[in-house]
Amino acid sequence: MxxxxxxxxxxxxxIPAGDSLPRHVCEQCGTIHYQNPKVVVGALAEWEDKILLCRRAIEPRYGFWTLPAGFMENNETCGEAALRETREEAGARIELGSMFTFIDLPHISQIHIIYRARLLDLEFSPGEESLDAILLGEADIPWDDIAFRSIDYTLKCFFEDRRKGEFELHSTSFAIPSPGTYR
Amino acid sequence: MxxxxxxxxxxxxxIPAGDSLPRHVCEQCGTIHYQNPKVVVGALAEWEDKILLCRRAIEPRYGFWTLPAGFMENNETCGEAALRETREEAGARIELGSMFTFIDLPHISQIHIIYRARLLDLEFSPGEESLDAILLGEADIPWDDIAFRSIDYTLKCFFEDRRKGEFELHSTSFAIPSPGTYR
Ligand SMILES: [Zn+2]
Ligand SMILES: [Zn+2]
Incomplete structure (x- = not known):
């Protein structure tokens, strides 16, 4: 800035008076320009024993697999963001369940939130930002080609909880990128 | 902007190419300036059967009661924000429990997240942004003078769950301000 x-x-x-951190302050009008973390929201949508995955048609991580997810917009709820991103990236209509993973990524000032969801029908197709949108069972998940660490974490939590027959909210934070991964 | x-x-x-919403776009360098929701994080800290409340020394809602909470900063986790705000506003040291309320406020593009917490000692005192920081039992909560609707919701969920002996994550959204309340 x-x-x-x-x-x-x-x-x-x-550092403004009464504050403790340096901020971008305007020398003319005095406005203090705060910068805050951004929220990325997505959905893990189920159809029978399969889940909906997208292959990215954009950078970062072109060609890698992810759950439909993206930046939350002003004037929408977190749940609305999950529905919108799933429609935009996978052309899919879903019914939302409860919040499933909540992941802090302080090194990039992001929070990633993934909801469980149920796919409403099979009339879906990849949006502009996706090369593919397909249903995959656990045995077919491309574990070595998952786009983001938060998505890898979410998928692992999901299959583990499904084996237990009990789903709960999983919160974690990834303080620094792990070696060899993008985020 | x-x-x-x-x-x-x-x-x-x-509306940038491939986008669906109007954005602030620079006519010279082409930068697209996205605007995104902000996250407010706080703590509901317990000491025996009492909880820690602050009376606001700043606008909005000067003189009204709230839980310690504030805007999450870049490069911190949600939990770190809750610890920091509790230290800043109530001078209090806490140990964090699990996420307790998650409240969407799309009309002001905010998410409010409150964690359960345990006060570590009684060495606390109001910070610059608080007139008071005190421990109150359920019977003494100033229900008519709570600063924000999200805090009122959080307190009600807390006392209800405590009576049941079981705490869970409560998610809701307040689409429009209710009549006569600030937010
Ligand atoms: Zn200015
Ligand atoms: Zn420019």
Missing amino acids: NFCSHCGAPVSLK | NFCSHCGAPVSLK
């Missing part, structure tokens, strides 16, 4: 989005004057990094 | 925070040129609202 170099300029004030309100008045266009240069900003500088300083 | 009037100006590009990257190059200082004017921005205009338009």
